[in-house]
Amino acid sequence: MxxxxxxxxxxxxxxxxxxxxxxxxxxxxxxxxxxxxxxxxxxxxxxxxxxxxxxxxxxxxxxxxxLAPLPNPSKFLAIGMNYRKHVEEAARVGVQTPPTQVWFNKQVSCINGPFGDVHLPAVSDKLDYEVELCAVIGQRCRRVSREDAASVVAGYMVCNDVSVRDWQLATQTMTVGKSFDTCGPTGPWIVTPDELGDPHALRLRMWVNGELRQDDETGSMIHDIYAQIEHLSTAFTLEPGDLLATGTPSGVGVAMSPATYLRAGDVMRAEIDGIGAIENRVVAEPV
Structure with missing residues (x-):
């Protein structure tokens, strides 16, 4: 479905x-x-x-x-540095490779619809895009093994982990810079696993104003989705509707030479094969 x-x-x-x-x-x-x-x-x-x-x-x-398929989850979590080429490009700008899974919160108030406007913050000019596959948890679970993890997934959707880079890098948690209002577009729908097939065999891409910026396969994840669920559920209970953004590939604006950030009027299109696409225009934050 x-x-x-x-x-x-x-x-x-x-x-x-x-x-x-x-x-x-x-x-x-x-x-x-x-x-x-x-x-x-x-x-x-x-x-x-x-x-x-x-x-x-x-x-x-x-x-x-x-609208956002799930506007009110209890958790919106995202993993950083989870694609091999993204780790390589991050190293070029001084970000070290983490020894383990690195997770941060996106506050649920950032959730946006699949075609909603994204605000360019009045306090920053370093807005960036990140196409990601988002897993939706389907049942309350704790201590899930990697082998059983597929059974707790209700479905998948496209996510754009929009990031305010200077605010993100100002603290180790990254939470504030990942959670500005409107910076969590998701959708266009939740595709159930039986319809999608193997979530690790999908092409994901990001265009900005029609220019292809990111292009990779979900099979390039360092920690696959089931390992992510095993890791998180070792620490705390996952609830129905929890969102897990599973990492972004290379090609983000901050790693370009020179760094290329989003501007008002830019249009981001994030697409994942088997799911569909979301498209969001950047607009100046209302004051």
Missing amino acids: KLVTYRHNGKTSIGKVEADRIIDLPRNDPALPDTMLALLQGGQDTMARARAVRGDYSVPLSEVQL
């Missing part, structure tokens, strides 16, 4: 995409919840019920506004 949160005629709901239409889940089956988080929290039985919904009520995809 491709699961979406969408707005149509002023009403927000959830649905599944089939061809060029969205089949509304709660309207076709009132026993289903009307938010994505509640759908995931319902577990496998609720997801099976969603799969069985027929298209008695649907709307054209072209007539809706797609």
Whole structure:
């Protein structure tokens, strides 16, 4: 399934995409919840019920506004330095290779829709892009082995880990520079694992104003998704709807020579094969 949160005629709901239409889940089956988080929290039985919904009520995809599929997760975590070529380019600008997985928080207030504007902060001119595959946790879990990790994933979506580089590098945690409002575009939908196939065999790309900046395969991760889940769940419980941004490949603006940051009017397009694309315009932050 491709699961979406969408707005149509002023009403927000959830649905599944089939061809060029969205089949509304709660309207076709009132026993289903009307938010994505509640759908995931319902577990496998609720997801099976969603799969069985027929298209008695649907709307054209072209007539809706797609929103962030999961606007209110309890956690939005991201791993840094997880693609081999990205580690190499980071070393060229003085960032050392970490000996283990390096995780940071993106505050959930940064979450943005797949086509929402991204603000160029009034306090910085060092805004940067990072295309990433985002894994969505589907069940409450702790101490998950790498071998069992696939079973706790509800699906995958495209993420742009937009970063305010000077604020990011000012502290070891990186959290503030990764969490400015609007700097977490996700979407356009959650693709369930049965439809996507192997998440480590996907091409991911980022364009800025039509220029290809990033282009790699998810198989180039240093720590694959299942190792990431094993690592995190050793420390704390993962909850349904938690978001894991799984790393970005080489080609980010800060590593270009000279460093090339985003400006108002720039358009970022992040695309992952098997999922789709999100596109976000940079605009000056309202003051």
